[in-house]
Amino acid sequence: MQSAAAAHFLCVCGYAGPTVQSKANSVVDDAKAVAVFSELIEDNRKRLFGYIYSMLQNMADAEEVYQNTTVVLWQKFAEYELGTSFGSWALKVAYYNIKNFQRSQARTRVFFSDSVMEKVAECYQQLGNDESDSRLDALVTCLKQMSEKNQQLLRLRYSESKPIRDLAELDNKSVAAITMVLVRLRKSLLRCIKSQLALT
Helix, strand or coil, rough: CCCHHHHHHHHHHHCCCCCCCCHHHHHHHHHHHHHHHHHHHHHHHHHHHHHHHHCCCCHHHHHHHHHHHHHHHHHHHHHHHCCCCCCHHHHHHHHHHHHHHHHHHHCCCCCCCHHHHHHHHHHHCCCCCHHHHHHHHHHHHHHHHHHHHHHHHHHHHHHHCCCHHHHHHHHHCCCHHHHHHHHHHHHHHHHHHHHHHCCC
8 A cells, every 4th residue: 555545544544653763663563453453354345345244234324334334443443453354353442333324214214133144243253355245246137037026025034024914914824824934935045055156
């Protein structure tokens, strides 16, 4: 990263500046830290943004939370242990940043339940960068191929954690019938995702 860009990044992230005695050494150390941090962020950008978007399902919200998360990651960068998984650490930080954002919007917005968020977080923790990117792309492609009605059913059940009984009442069907539809949709999604991944 060029020195001007590094200086700008330090300012944006609230860098207060060193003492006069240690200024030269601190600037060198900070430049190295920014270079390392920037490389780690770039290597994990798609995985991190994909995770945030999967939680919020809104591009503008995801962009906002992603930017805030990178700032928090920089502010906490001294806590990161080099050599360990930066991606896993970043996802943990992002998780709490997402929760804070959701609380701030709770009066006017509907978000994933805590249980769904925890499941998504666990899934992303288990996947590497390339694998999570590929599966996310495949999932988005497969969902787009479904009818709006089926997409809405999946969203109500898995994004908003609506009870199956409520879904049955909304669609004037029995609980057993809605359960079978959900099973069929899940199987269809899995087949589609496997097919998409086989093409990559």
